[in-house]
Structures are given as structure tokens and as C-alpha cells.
Amino acid sequence: MKANTGKIIDVDLSAGTVKVEQLPEEYYTKYIGGSGLAAKLFWERGNFDADALSPEAMLLFMNGPFAGLKLSGASRHSTAGRSPLTGGWGDSSCGGFLAPELRYAGYDGFILTGKAAQPSLLLIEDDKIEILDASEYWGQGATQVTESLKKRFGKAYRTLVIGPAGENLVRYSIILNEGHHATGRAGFGAVMGSKNLKAIVVKASKKKMELVDPERFEELRKELNPKIREALASDVLHENGTAANLIGGMYAGDVPIRNWTSNFWEEAADALTGSTLTETYLTKRGACAYCNIACKRIVEVKEGPWAIPEGPGPEYETIVSFGTLIGSIDLAATCKAGRLCNDLGIDTISTGGTIAWAMEAFEKGDLTKDDTDGVELNWGDLETVIDVILPKIAAREGKLGELLANGSVAASKKIGKGADYTVHAKGLEAPMHDPRGGGHGMALTYAVEARGACHVADPMLFAEMGARYYPEIGFEYELEPRTDENKAEAAVDMVAFGAIENSACFCQFADAEVTIPEWVELFNIVPGYEWDAEEMMRAGRRVFYLKRMINYRFGRTADDDKLTKRMLEPATDGEPEGVEINFEGMKQRFYELMKIDPEKAIPVKEVLVEYDMADEAGAVW
């Protein structure tokens, strides 16, 4: 096997044992790598009855086939398993520096099961794999632990760390790489916490990779890297970060405001957009391994109530989650809130979404001071959010912390009110792109993607902007965002393409510049999958299907492919004002095109056979 090592580490934290295994090559050619490979391994070995936070639960970290190549955006990794937030399939892509180190150390990934007897860390140094005591770090913030680990092992050791929230099983806890890059969605920090695993540290002694055709790869790499960097979108991302087009998004009605009750706030556009961050608090730009786009922000807020020293800055999702979504246009406060969320180890999207829901509940009287330990939850009150609510959530402190630590869906269930104004699909709080303005196709993909409402599970958001064009596979749609026209048809390609991106662990910002023939060539000259475009798209579709089948075995059906009332009611202002989303029409058409059973929400048996999934079909039909 080339590029992929074919080797994974199987760690049983209860028994304290570590086993290195060789995987069949077919797993890769059928399921690509990353989240696809994780889904295949979960399908084969996962315990479908186990609670996500039980010792039996399986947590998987997987690389894609391009990890470790000096190619922009190609070295992310995927974390996957049963989500403690949603109870269904979850996967989360993380940038940063773990993937190349793990690949150079000789592995495509690792699987964790069991529960360590005491707080532990997993150390991987080439062939030496050890479970070490980590009691000294338990209770500490992710930033401090990252620093301590770097001091103890060396700067070049790559780290994955959870914060106190993960220890306290907050259901949307994150795992932080290098103290900056987050495995943000689906709550896998809590899974690590439930296993008493505070950190994972990886170091390889060499930087060697074998490719099928290294000479041709080198030529292609020299074409792709400049092409990726010189693209307009990359330029904009480099200059002003992922919030660069917040201003355009605001005028399109894509930016959610006060728990999705409004789609336009003119003042917020200038106050929060990426160029404002550049002009005010940006000190440097940062990047994931080998990425020349460098969209990451390093910021410093020198003075005022939100002063923070130089360090990781907020991305678009954090800026909106702690900005307009909760009724604020204070950019410095978003920097502070983002930094605090990293340290406590919580996902900024689900945290912001849950707090926004709670603020609306408080305004409506569905939540009272009796439920909140006397804390008032008012729109735009960032002081209370930062000083009181975030620490309470991470510690599960008091009634308020306990209520919000399980996410907005669980909170609304607990108080028996407010389900109509939750904003999620399958229990995952929606990201900061409102399909009513951003594009109706995104409403469809939010609903049908396995992990729930997610804007990076597939590139539908970009397709509706006009930024995806793949004539080689017939993807030539001129999509009008705020209609249902051709959205189901486009989604068929986009969900398969998203599965390819997330299984190859290639960043959506960078791979937007890679054409279909270039994608195919990369798969052929790096790991040697011997594909044509059709076979590549089939692999993507197969991964999409398999994740749906995992969800089916968790008890999910077509009833779970839905959005909440709030997300589908026509907007009351801004560009999308009054426009209805034909959600059911798009969903039905998508099911037909994908040959998905309208009740079970999994592909019909004949399709599974056609996709070489006859064995898998046996478990569900």
C-alpha cells in the first residue's frame, strides 16, 4: 500500500492494551480514508447499542490518503463515532498538524475503546505507543495542558487535548490540536473525557512517505499549490479570514441574528466582517500544516473588558455565534468568547446556538430565573455570557450549567418548551449559515447529512454561491440560492463530493480549486486507487450511503431528515423576506434521485448491490 500505511492502532483503555493492525486494501479503495474509513470500521466493529459516553463506545481518528503531502489543505484528519450530542453518527474534520505526524509515525489512524482507570494520555512515538498517567493535567484548561505537554515532550510533539468541559461530559465538547485547531462538532471531547483520556501526543522520528508516482505528484503539486494560493477566494481568506464575506452574507440574508429571528442587521455587517478584524485585532495569520492559504487568525485585544494576549483568533462561525446570533456586534467580545471556549473545550457553534435558544426562551418566559440560578439571559449581554454562562456550562455548574451542557434540544425537552425555536437537524445545532438567505439547497443538505445540520459535510453552500463547477461530472448548474430549482439534483453530486472531501480530509477552501481530473489523478498517483471520475464519485456516494445506514442502525429514519419550524418559517426581513422553502419537495426529489427508501431513509437493496455493498445490505434489508 502506498501513501496510506494500511496500519491503525487499536487502543483498549480499560485493558490498557495497544494493538497495531493492518487493514485490507479494499477498505481504502471503497471508502477512501478519513470519515469514510472511520464509518467502515465503525460499521464492522462498532457497538450500535452502546451509549456514546459508555466505555464500549468507539472513537476513531482517521487520516486521508493525502495527509503529510506538501499540498495546501490536504492534511486534515477526521474524528468519528457515535455523537454524545445527537446520539447518531458524528464526524468532525480538524485542520492543524496531527495528520502528517501520525502518517509519518506509520499510521492511518487509531481507534479508542474502553475507559482508563485514571486520567491518562496516549503517547505515540513511531512504534512506541504508551498509555501514561495524566492526573496532573485533569481539571486544567486546554491551553495550559497544551503548553505543559509541549514543555514536557518537546515543541515538535503534536497534541490533541480536551478541556474541563470534556471531562465534565458537556455534550458539545471539542478536542483541540496545538491549542488552536478544533475538532469542533458532535461532542467528541466528551467521548475522550468519558474514557478518562485527557490528551493524545504524537511524534514521528522521520518524515518519509511512499507514493505510487512521486515524480508526477511533484509536478502536479507544483501546479496545484500556486493555483490554490492565487485563487480569488484564497486571497480573500488569507487577507481577511473565513469571516471575509460576512458583509456579503449579511446582505444575502445568510447570517443568523438573535436565534434566527432576523436576517438583516446592517450595522453588524461592517462591525463583524473579516476586514474589520484584520484592521483591529489581527497580529498574524496562521495555517494548518503545509497550507499556503493561511486563513487562520492570530489576534490580540490590547485593552478593555475583553483584553486577551496574542493567540488564536475567531473564525466566521465563532464571530457570528458570539455576535449577531446572540444579539451582539462587539467583535472584541467574540475574540474573548472564542478563546475561552477553546480553553474550556466547547464548540463555539453549539455553545452559541444553545445560548441563543436560552436567551429567546428567557425573553419569552419559557425559562425563568428559577431555572437559571438567578442569572438573567439578555440579548447582547456578552459580559454575562463570558463571565458566567460559559464557565457554568463547562463545569455543569448549577441548574443553568446542567441545563445548557446537553445542548439546545435536550434543554428544550427538559423544560418541555421551546422546541419550535430550536435550530438544528438531528440534534446538531446549525452552523452560522441560514438557508433561507444562503440557499435553499443547504436546507436540504442540512437535513439529509448523517451528522445533522452541517455546512462542511458537503460544499452545497459554495455551490449555491456559484463557486463550484465540475463540467466533467455534469455539475454545471447555475443555481439561484433562494429557490428549490435543481437543488435536489445538485445535492446528489454535492453529498457525494462532500463525502470525498471529508474522507480524503482535504480542506474545502483549498480543494475548491482542484478540478475533477486533478482529483482523480491525485488518488491515482498518491495512494494508487486506479479510479476514473465515475469510480471516484461512486466511492463518495458509497460513503454517504454507509453513514445513513449506520444512523438507521442507531434507530434513525426518514422522520429524522428534517429541519425545525424556526428554520423553515419564512424570514421576516432582509433579502429572503417572505420566501418559502419547498423543503418537502426537495427532500422527496432527493430521495427519488438517490433511490432512498422513504421510510427507512437508507438506499434500497438494489442500489446497495450496485454499489458493491451487498454485505452491508444484509444488515439492514
Place this chain on the structure above:
Amino acid sequence: MEYWKDENEPIKMFVKLFEEGFKDADLSGGLKKVNQLIWFDYTQDGPNCSFWVDCRGGDLKTGPGKPADAPDLTMSLSADDAHRSWSNKLNPVMAITRKKIRVKGSATGLLKLAPKLKKVAELYVKVLKDEGKEGIILK
């Protein structure tokens, strides 16, 4: 060219469009924030088919041809697509993705103008009417 009888005609319209835009407080405010020298290059339709807009230093100027200074940003497209674009009938992101528009230089400032495109289109219709070009107004 579908909309223009010669290479000078579109340039006359577009320069006029910007001259009118400078008089509008909202548009001129947005343009000043761009703070760049932009060359709109339609030379694929004729050697003189281009114009420039200088938004640098809080002063707004425009004129036909290539600017004397090196532009911060060059947008190359056809004069017909430029007509569609000023009429707000061409999705700029889609056009860039499909290589109908080629961009050289930093376009970050232009993002600030995106919300104003509707207003530009309204003004453009007025300019076309004033100049007797109603026939090419896109509905």
C-alpha cells in the same frame, strides 16, 4: 459583441456610470473604502476597450483606457459580460469560477462593494436610458 456596436460604446457607458456613482453618497462611500486602483480590462473586445477607477486616498476618479499607474486589481472579462455584470445579471462568483472573469491582484476590497451591486444596477439603467441605449436594458 451582442450589446455594443463598437469597443468605445461600452467604455463611454461605464465611465458615465462611475461618474454618476461618485455623486451618490452611499456608493462613493463604499468605493472610497475599496481604496484601490482598478483596471476593468475588456481588451478581448478591442485594444481600447477598457477603463479604470481610482479609489485611492479618499479621492474618486475614472477614465477610459489603461491607468498610468500599475493597477492594484485587474478584472478581465468581455464587454458583454461587463454589461450583464453592471446590470446585476451575472453572478460574479459563478463567472469567476467558470473563468468568464479573471482577477489579478487583491480583490478583498471589492467584497465591500458586493452589497451595493443592486444600487449600481439601478444607476446603470438610468445611464443607459440617458444615453439612448434603452434597447439593451436587461429585464
